[in-house]
């Protein structure tokens with residue numbers, strides 16, 4: 421099973437990605453975590469990404485492809501993934517497809533897209549409680565704006581391909597996981 425998790429910052433993509441990956445014995449591939457590891461290690465990629473992340477802006481597509489796509493293909497070959505945070509724009513989705521096609525590994529793309537829906541006031545409250553360095557009010561607002569402008573069109577893109585499953589992300593964490601599994605027809609155990 422190859423699932424892409426989409427949702428605004430604070431919707432619970434990271435939490436659900438990790439929980440479901442553990443439960444289903446699949447890999448959790450989180451774009452933001454991969455980026456933060458590069459920043460912490462001080463690699464050239466991390467240095468390039470750090471300022472953009474601090475401001476809540478998107479990191480260039482090519483850099484994201486280089487960072488995330490090898491992990492996606494390797495996870496797909498190992499049985500599947502919960503992918504969170506990439507693609508985040510329609511442009512990235514096209515670029516990711518071209519990347520896979522160029523390597524003849526089209527099968528590694530997602531077969532379901534789970535969209536976590538949470539109203540903005542709940543998001544802001546959750547994010548400010550989380551306290552990551554890019555979680556200041558101004559940066560959070562920018563990330564929410566980037567989501568509305570760049571990522572909501574991506575949801576439409578996948579909706580047209582009938583891949584989208586929408587989940588109420590305001591429920592308690594365990595109920596959100598159960599709802600996702602039910603939507604994806606995964607037997608619970």
Ligand code: AMP
Nearest residue numbers: 451452472473476477478479505506508
């Ligand atoms: P996240 O942990 O998913 O909230 O991502 C944290 C930050 O990493 C974002 O605000 C962006 O600066 C950057 N980032 C994560 N995923 C992407 C992506 N797909 N494209 C561009 N930038 C990204």
